[in-house]
Amino acid sequence: MTGDLRKTLNTREWGALIAILLLALLPGFFSIPVMDRDEARYSQASSQMMETGDYIDIRFQEDPRWVKPAGIYWMQVATSAPFGGPDAPIWAFRLPSLIGVLIGGILTAWLGARIIGAQGGMAAGVMLGLTLMAAVEARTAKTDAMLLAAGVIAQAALFFLLTQAKGSPRPKFIGAPLIFWAATGAALMIKGPIVTLVSVSTIAAYGIWTRDWGVLKRIRPLFGVLVAAAIALPWLIAINIKTDGGFFMESVGHALLGKVAESDDSHAGPFGYHTLLLPITFWPGTLFVGLAAGLAWTKREHPAVKFLICWLVPTWLIFELIATKLPHYIFPAMPALAILAAWGIKDAAELWSKKWPRRIHLAFLGLFVLATAILAAVPMIAADYLGTTMMSAPNVLAIIFGLIAIGAGIMAARRPSALPRLAVLMAAGIGTYWAVFQGAIPALKPLWPSYYVAQEVGKLTGCEEIMATTAGYREPSNVRYLGTRTYLADTGAQSAEFLLGHWECGVAIIDVTEQQGFLAAMSEEGVAPYPVNIVSGHNYVKGDDLDLTIFILEEGQLNWPSAQE
The missing domain is CATH 3.40.190 (D-Maltodextrin-Binding Protein; domain 2)
Structure with a gap:
């Protein structure tokens, strides 16, 4: 990528970004059947809201669903109601997830453009939207994609509040503070205090690093807490009255605090779980993680880099430390990694000239090749395990696109800032998703x-x-x-x-x-x-x-x- 002083994408670039994301996210969106267990439970609970007219209590059949707030269910009701309501196809319940990933990619591009220029922002948004994590979450009717959207909104507002020069006047509440607190309130209604945890750890890390605690005034906490409370409290009060405190005991006692001390529902993992999975979950951006690490270290005194590190590293450590682990827990930190990686691509020539960043970059090239080979082979391995046709057209195409991705990745690793090489890699990634999600997965009939x-x-x-x-x-x-x-x-x-x-x-x-x-x-x-x-x-x-x-x-x-x- 060449130098680009523009701090926002133009209309054509925004259109291209959205088109690329849709090309990557739509394969299989309409054709993959209902997935167990979370998607089936979320979509069924939303259906029952429409069947009963009760939009306060959350139920799967007669069983309470009090582990998460009602926000995502309301969104699923809104998107499925025009397509049949309780009888709507599963893709209608997935629409909030698709929209959430689109918002996450668009806002990552927007924030990245303001930090490193329009082309860098475009690269960051595409990289986030093409990750395997985004690919899975956009196709699954549950909370995490829309939580990503709320989290990026909150963190983007927080970026402008944290990186202001010391001694700057407090910003007006109607602006970044209001956006930050409104997003925080919305996130509370989607999945509880996860985004709050990310924001608090970012603020704490940045304050300790810079010794600038003026942000505690700049975020305007007095008015802000009132805004967040106005969004989340009405339903929280209503559900706890209706359930005689049952929602609070289940959601806080079991779903939140219980997951910290011990693994929940057998979802345990060692420290380093998310790091070990990173080559898969961040694929195909895996190729550029080494550049992100090199950029983060060499430019660590840059205020924007400090912010991105304080967003990424504490969040990552927190989820590595808690007992319960699932791959999507780390999703709210991935926009920061995508922006750092895009910045690393922009400064690749400078980073490549230094020995240790080059070695890390080559190490992640190896991990990228390994992850690509695994992902491309999974449909064929699954077909063999389930006794279906191994050499089906989608399975063969997945292998072909995987090989193209490996070749494009090796070429791009040598010149990461070369747009044609990045374009080939991106196209191979999208082709892989079409082969796997549109063709191979729905064809595995024993799974459904x-x-x-x-x-x-x-x-x-x-x-x-x-x-x-x-x-x-x-x-x-x-x-x-x-x-x-x-x-x-x-x-x-x-x-x-x-x-x-x-x-x-x-x-x-x-x-x-x-x-x-x-x-x-x-x-x-x-x-x-x-x-x-x-x-x-x-x-x-x-x-x-x-x-x-x-x-x-x-x-x-x-x-x-x-x-x-």
Whole structure:
């Protein structure tokens, strides 16, 4: 990239940025079925809000969903209501996540442009939006993509407040302080105090480093807390009144504090977990992490670099230290890394002339090659594991695009600021996403048993509403596809009892592991259920193979198409 004194992107560049991000994020957005477990739970809870008209309490069937605030559910309601409401396709519930990543990429570009120029900002926004982390989160109907958006807004405002010269007059509240606190309040409604944690650690680190504590006045905390409270408190008060304090105990006691002391839901990991995953989660930007490190060290006295380091490093350390670990926890820190990496690309010639930055850069080139090879091979490995076609067109294309990405990465590593080489790398990354997300993942049919069971159940006629039960396969995607009143039984005998209680319009989906108990319970009542079809699949949450038989009662009203012919 050449020197660029412009501090904002022009209209054509903004359009190009959005187009590039959409090209990378849309493959598979409409075609990947509902994913277990988080996406199924979030989208189902949002559906139930529309079904019941209760937008205060959050429920998955009758179970409370009090681990997160209501903000993301309201957003999903807003985006799915025009497309069928509770019956909207899953992509409608994913729209807030797609929008969140787009906002994150656009604001990263905006902030990067003000720090290192328009071309550098463009590179930072593209780099963030093309990360595998963004690719996954934009396609998943849950909180983390929209949390990224709120976090970048807050941190961008904080940048202007922190980097003001000492002794500068306090800014007017209507401006950066208001934006900072409004984003903080919105983030509280999306996922609690995660963004607050990022902001507080940034302020503390920057204050200790610079000994400039004037920021505590510049952020205008008195009015700011009132703004954040005005956004978050009404619902927090309403939900705690309605649940008699249950939401506070669950969300703070379990979902927040519980994750710090010990791993939650078996999501444990060693210190260094996020660092070890970085070559994968930040791919294809992995190639430029070495440049980011070199830039951060050599220009560490630059106020903007100080801010980016104080945004990135404390956040990273905090999430490395807490007991519960999931890859997306580090997402709010990635915009800072993307801007540092884009700055490193801009100053690559200077960094390359120094021995140790060059060595780090080459080390990350090796990690980039390894990560690319792994990602390109995953669809073929998964196909082999699941017993589907290994040499399908999408799987082969993933390998081809992976090889192109490796070649482009090696070329770009030698001249990181050469735009044509970066363009080839970017195109290879987008091509990989098209092959994997649009082609390979939806084609792995064993991964989506709930979807294919619902397709078979949808062929049944004779009842307006079908009452379903499952045994041996309790994942929440069953509820998303088969309806809120679906009974996820613990045993086959429980499913038998449910089917007998809904004999007219009941259907039972029984895995082979529970079929003996189910048939024995039915036999005791003198009833022989009629098996209409079998769906085989794989429960990727538990790692179990499935053989799901769909049963109806011949005495009921339901009819299978073959029985009518």
